[in-house]
Amino acid sequence: MKSSLVTFVLFLIVQMPVVMSQEVPKEISVDALNHVNVVGRIGVHLGKAVVIDVVLAANDQSGTKESSGRYFLKVAAVDGVLLQGNVFMPFAVRGSKVDDDDPFTSASFSIPSDAFELYRLKNGRKAKELSSNEISELEKGFIGKEYKLLAYETGGYSGLPKDLPTHYPIWQDHGFAFTTYLMILGEHK
Numbered sequence: 001m002k003s004s005l006v007t008f009v010l011f012l013i014v015q016m017p018v019v020m021s022q023e024v025p026k027e028i029s030v031d032a033l034n035h036v037n038v039v040g041r042i043g044v045h046l047g048k049a050v051v052i053d054v055v056l057a058a059n060d061q062s063g064t065k066e067s068s069g070r071y072f073l074k075v076a077a078v079d080g081v082l083l084q085g086n087v088f089m090p091f092a093v094r095g096s097k098v099d100d101d102d103p104f105t106s107a108s109f110s111i112p113s114d115a116f117e118l119y120r121l122k123n124g125r126k127a128k129e130l131s132s133n134e135i136s137e138l139e140k141g142f143i144g145k146e147y148k149l150l151a152y153e154t155g156g157y158s159g160l161p162k163d164l165p166t167h168y169p170i171w172q173d174h175g176f177a178f179t180t181y182l183m184i185l186g187e188h189k
Contacts, residue, residue, distance in 0.1 A: 040153035040180050041087055042078050049152045051188050053077040056111065057088060058143045071113050071143075073182060089153070091182040109187050111147070118142060148188040155180030 028036075037045040044050055054073040072088040093110055112118040115135045119127040122138065130138070159176040 040155070041089065042075050042153055042182075043081075043083065044078060044153070046153050046155060046180065049150060049185065050079050052079075052149050052151050052182070054147050054149060056143055056145050056147070058139065059088075069114055071111070073111075073147075073149075075182075089180070089182045091151075091184055093184045094186075109184075111184065115139065149182075150185040150188055151182045152185070153180050154183050 040046045042050075042052065052073075053076045055076065057072045057074045059070070059072060070090065073091050075083055075087045075089055077083060091111070091113065110121060112121055115130055115138060116127055118138055119130060127134075155178060157176065157178050158174075159179075160170060160173040161176050164170060
């Protein structure tokens with residue numbers, strides 16, 4: 001037991017210079033971002049269109065207030081390759097028309113991003129309010145539904161800026177960070 005611990009510590013000491021030499025730069029210009037490939041949470045470059053297998057989820061399992069009430073896509077596979085672990089992604093649906101011969105559907109395809117949008121799609125009108133019982137009933141047969149979609153991961157910076165002047169009123173938001181989401185182009189036939 002003791003010898004394996006010593007071996008592990010020696011391994012860490014020997015590998016430390018390798019890890020240190022692969023350090024991520026502390027600063028990069030916006031122009032430089034256009035000359036590098038940024039790998040997203042689903043394991044492919046941002047902006048690369050891929051076929052994804054997903055399950056619609058009522059939340060992202062984080063328990064944060066920010067994710068409460070939103071639907072997420074739990075990504076199971078990308079271009080047929082299974083993902084390790086749970087990858088929950090926020091999403092938006094792009095409304096573009098495609099050719100009839102294309103293996104992807106047209107702009108009529110939609111996945112609601114929350115219960116109020118689901119209500120509007122199912123009933124043709126907006127809901128002023130929904131009780132938790134109404135939401136549970138509304139989501140039956142919808143949450144947990146599996147889709148095969150054409151999508152790409154995209155993102156940007158958002159949130160409460162750092163170092164705001166003390167006299168400036170702050171608002172409720174997450175900390176300033178780069179976040180990504182899936183842009184859904186259509187359902188794969």
